[in-house]
Amino acid sequence: MSVIEFERATLRMAGRVVLAAASFAIEPGEFIGVLGPNGAGKTTLMRAILGLCPPSAGAVRVFGASPRRGDPAIGYLPQVRTVLPDLRVRGRDFIASSLDGERWGLPSHGAGDARAIDATLDLVGARDLARRALSDLSGGERQRLLLAQALIGQPKLLLLDEPLISLDARHQEVAIDVVRRVCRERGVTVLFSAHELNQLIGTLDRVLYLGNGQAVLGNVDEVITAPVLSRLYGADIDVVRAGGHIFVLSRGREVEHGAHQHDHDHGHHHH
Amino acid sequence: MGRTSTTTITAIIIIDMFAYEFMTNAFAAAGIVAAVSGVVGYFLVMRGQTFAGHALSHIGFAGATGAGLIGLAPLWGLVGFTLAGGVAMGLLSERISNRDVAIGVVLALALGFGLLFLHYHTAFATQATALLFGNVLAVDRGMIATLAALGFITLAALAAIMRPLIFASLQPELAEAKGVPLRFLSTVFLAIVALAVSACAQIVGVLLVFTLMVGPPAAAQRLTTGLWSGLALAAGLALAEAWLGITIAFYSDWPVSFCIALLSAFGYFAALAAPRVRAAPAASRSPPQ
Numbered sequence: 001m002s003v004i005e006f007e008r009a010t011l012r013m014a015g016r017v018v019l020a021a022a023s024f025a026i027e028p029g030e031f032i033g034v035l036g037p038n039g040a041g042k043t044t045l046m047r048a049i050l051g052l053c054p055p056s057a058g059a060v061r062v063f064g065a066s067p068r069r070g071d072p073a074i075g076y077l078p079q080v081r082t083v084l085p086d087l088r089v090r091g092r093d094f095i096a097s098s099l100d101g102e103r104w105g106l107p108s109h110g111a112g113d114a115r116a117i118d119a120t121l122d123l124v125g126a127r128d129l130a131r132r133a134l135s136d137l138s139g140g141e142r143q144r145l146l147l148a149q150a151l152i153g154q155p156k157l158l159l160l161d162e163p164l165i166s167l168d169a170r171h172q173e174v175a176i177d178v179v180r181r182v183c184r185e186r187g188v189t190v191l192f193s194a195h196e197l198n199q200l201i202g203t204l205d206r207v208l209y210l211g212n213g214q215a216v217l218g219n220v221d222e223v224i225t226a227p228v229l230s231r232l233y234g235a236d237i238d239v240v241r242a243g244g245h246i247f248v249l250s251r252g253r254e255v256e257h258g259a260h261q262h263d264h265d266h267g268h269h270h271h
Numbered sequence: 272m273g274r275t276s277t278t279t280i281t282a283i284i285i286i287d288m289f290a291y292e293f294m295t296n297a298f299a300a301a302g303i304v305a306a307v308s309g310v311v312g313y314f315l316v317m318r319g320q321t322f323a324g325h326a327l328s329h330i331g332f333a334g335a336t337g338a339g340l341i342g343l344a345p346l347w348g349l350v351g352f353t354l355a356g357g358v359a360m361g362l363l364s365e366r367i368s369n370r371d372v373a374i375g376v377v378l379a380l381a382l383g384f385g386l387l388f389l390h391y392h393t394a395f396a397t398q399a400t401a402l403l404f405g406n407v408l409a410v411d412r413g414m415i416a417t418l419a420a421l422g423f424i425t426l427a428a429l430a431a432i433m434r435p436l437i438f439a440s441l442q443p444e445l446a447e448a449k450g451v452p453l454r455f456l457s458t459v460f461l462a463i464v465a466l467a468v469s470a471c472a473q474i475v476g477v478l479l480v481f482t483l484m485v486g487p488p489a490a491a492q493r494l495t496t497g498l499w500s501g502l503a504l505a506a507g508l509a510l511a512e513a514w515l516g517i518t519i520a521f522y523s524d525w526p527v528s529f530c531i532a533l534l535s536a537f538g539y540f541a542a543l544a545a546p547r548v549r550a551a552p553a554a555s556r557s558p559p560q
Contacts, residue, residue, distance in 0.1 A: 070450025101438025
């Protein structure tokens with residue numbers, strides 16, 4: 001049984017069609033790199049899988065059923081990460097707030113919760129960070145805490161929306177490595193959206209490339225080609241392979257170059 | 272000055288103050304309200320919704336003067352209008368209730384209506400100052416009981432939603448994905464704020480609810496990072512500022528609300544300056560277990 005199945009699914013975001021009649025299936029244990037230009041619908045796709053954005057036509061199935069909000073089998077790292085500037089909450093308390101955070105009543109966390117938090121913090125090497133107040137952490141440090149949080153509770157499916165944004169090169173490697181290990185050792189299915197393909201080439205099993213309302217799923221060699229990407233970008237695209245790297249060019253310029261700097265261009269607030 | 276003489280003077284001051292029933296009443300009422308304001312305000316500051324809280328108190332002013340016009344006690348007008356305002360803000364989704372301009376316009380409109388109601392009920396005008404700036408020294412036993420009931424309802428409701436409220440405040444995107452009803456929570460929380468504002472306005476007036484609902488919790492968040500220590504410190508600071516304010520007012524003859532406002536501002540700015548001193552030890556603190 002496929003973990004995620006889109007069957008002629010159409011997704012809309014604020015009335016705009018983001019994905020039109022897209023069909024693809026993702027198998028258990030796959031590491032999928034989700035790529036595409038800003039506004040191509042990477043976030044909307046993940047929200048559909050989470051049950052936050054039901055398809056206006058067609059069907060989306062997760063673990064063989066309609067997606068439902070709050071599925072504990074799904075770990076999620078949202079792209080829009082609200083952090084109030086003056087908030088002096090300890091990183092650890094921040095993570096703890098998500099454990100059974102949907103239950104009513106007073107917050108209380110037992111020894112089991114503490115162990116789960118320690119284990120996940122050690123996995124991404126963020127145990128020291130968690131002692132500090134959130135407002136004292138850099139964007140990249142917060143990011144590592146959020147990645148740790150997404151791994152709590154042994155999810156079977158990980159949805160990571162731009163987890164590399166604001167990480168420096170070294171921590172990008174660490175983040176990719178941690179997710180790869182979780183994927184391989186625990187058989188977790190991973191959807192990992194990113195701007196930069198090359199860092200993920202050695203890790204990902206298949207690419208899900210979004211653009212122009214379409215979605216193409218396949219091996220790197222099948223998807224990252226001039227004809228496919230020209231269709232997805234709606235422009236003439238050249239694909240150049242050099243020294244194990246792949247460069248996607250439009251009129252001689254790299255299309256996603258520097259795109260991380262504009263990460264607020266998509267996500268929740270479409271203009 | 273020796274320790275003994277200081278203690279003696281303190282004892283005399285306290286005995287002197289509590290010889291008056293209006294002073295014991297003021298301490299009781301201010302104590303209840305300060306603790307509730309500190310705790311509710313902690314979440315108001317955490318959620319970045321302090322301006323919404325300020326607006327609710329102004330909506331309450333229109334309610335209080337309107338209640339006077341039809342012969343009701345001002346408190347019930349305050350409670351009714353702030354509750355309606357809080358629920359409306361919550362239902363209009365988080366995005367609108369966090370929008371400063373929309374809130375500012377409603378706030379000004381509410382003050383305008385308050386003025387209109389005063390205009391048609393001139394006998395009530397003398398009470399306007401008490402509504403705007405508070406009159407804790409005029410609190411009677413009945414009001415204390417009412418404030419205690421209001422405070423109990425407020426804290427009980429807050430306890431019921433505290434866990435998802437913290438999750439939704441810290442990580443709204445993830446909370447939504449995990450099935451937390453954001454809009455419902457936001458609405459219930461603003462209703463809780465409305466009740467706290469109504470109680471708070473009885474002590475420091477609608478214009479100065481910030482002194483107890485924002486100053487102490489904001490100072491507490493600067494000084495501690497833990498949830499329970501933050502809540503306790505917010506309530507404690509609010510209590511200390513309220514009681515000390517009344518004490519200073521008793522001996523200086525300055526208005527109580529001025530004294531509380533002064534202490535609140537002092538507490539906040541002192542806390543702002545504090546982290547620079549303790550930045551180094553904070554980094555090497557041992558983990559919480």
